[in-house]
Amino acid sequence: NAGVTQTPKFRILKIGQSMTLQCTQDMNHNYMYWYRQDPGMGLKLIYYSVGAGITDKGEVPNGYNVSRSTTEDFPLRLELAAPSQTSVYFCASSFQDQRTGELFFGEGSRLTVL
Amino acid sequence: DAKTTQPNSMESNEEEPVHLPCNHSTISGTDYIHWYRQLPSQGPEYVIHGLTSNVNNRMASLAIAEDRKSSTLILHRATLRDAAVYYCILGDNNAGNMLTFGGGTRLMVKP
Numbered sequence: 001n002a003g004v005t006q007t008p009k010f011r012i013l014k015i016g017q018s019m020t021l022q023c024t025q026d027m028n029h030n031y032m033y034w035y036r037q038d039p040g041m042g043l044k045l046i047y048y049s050v051g052a053g054i055t056d057k058g059e060v061p062n063g064y065n066v067s068r069s070t071t072e073d074f075p076l077r078l079e080l081a082a083p084s085q086t087s088v089y090f091c092a093s094s095f096q097d098q099r100t101g102e103l104f105f106g107e108g109s110r111l112t113v114l
Numbered sequence: 115d116a117k118t119t120q121p122n123s124m125e126s127n128e129e130e131p132v133h134l135p136c137n138h139s140t141i142s143g144t145d146y147i148h149w150y151r152q153l154p155s156q157g158p159e160y161v162i163h164g165l166t167s168n169v170n171n172r173m174a175s176l177a178i179a180e181d182r183k184s185s186t187l188i189l190h191r192a193t194l195r196d197a198a199v200y201y202c203i204l205g206d207n208n209a210g211n212m213l214t215f216g217g218g219t220r221l222m223v224k225p
Contacts, residue, residue, distance in 0.1 A: 004157075035215075042215035043158065058212065090157045099146055099205030099211045107155030109215065 002026050003100030006106035012092050013093040013113045021076040021109050031094040032074040036087040049074055081113045118202045123220040127194045133167050134187040134219055136202030146205035148213060149187045151198040197223045
């Protein structure tokens with residue numbers, strides 16, 4: 001099993017550009033999440049999904065969009081990139097909700113906006 | 115939201131046990147206690163979680179105080195590969211069942 005796979009691993013964007021971070025999992029998990037982690041800080045939840053066709057906002061959703069058309073994929077879209085979105089982005093999935101279950105994380109996507 | 119308090123950093127010697135403390139005085143009866151760790155340049159990794167009773171797995175042990183206001187993650191024999199940031203997190207009903215990752219404890223392991 002590959003687990004949670006994120007692409008790309010690194011990306012540099014110019015201010016105002018758009019891009020999509022891809023996330024796919026092969027564990028048939030219903031729950032999927034996107035976090036960002038700024039240097040020296042903990043993780044903040046951007047968006048999450050409890051199943052195909054269902055998404056909801058987390059703590060810091062502004063400037064991002066998500067979709068969940070399949071169980072496996074949960075892409076994160078950045079529109080009009082800003083320097084404040086420079087961060088490391090982690091995708092995660094779980095079989096149960098976070099309160100009782102175990103989260104599986106991808107290796108991260110490091111994004112720099114110049 | 116129920117919060118946790120952890121020391122910013124701790125040091126340990128290789129092959130010695132490590133006790134990582136966590137205070138959660140506002141924990142509610144249904145909040146699970148989770149521990150994750152993050153090795154340098156990697157995503158967080160699940161370590162262990164529990165509700166009331168002490169828990170053991172191949173990675174670590176979780177000791178939960180009787181009043182549940184604190185807990186301790188125990189690494190029985192630290193290795194250099196255990197150097198990481200360790201996050202103690204409450205699985206909080208009032209937070210939509212979402213985990214909130216705080217600053218964690220940076221564990222340094224000396225050879």
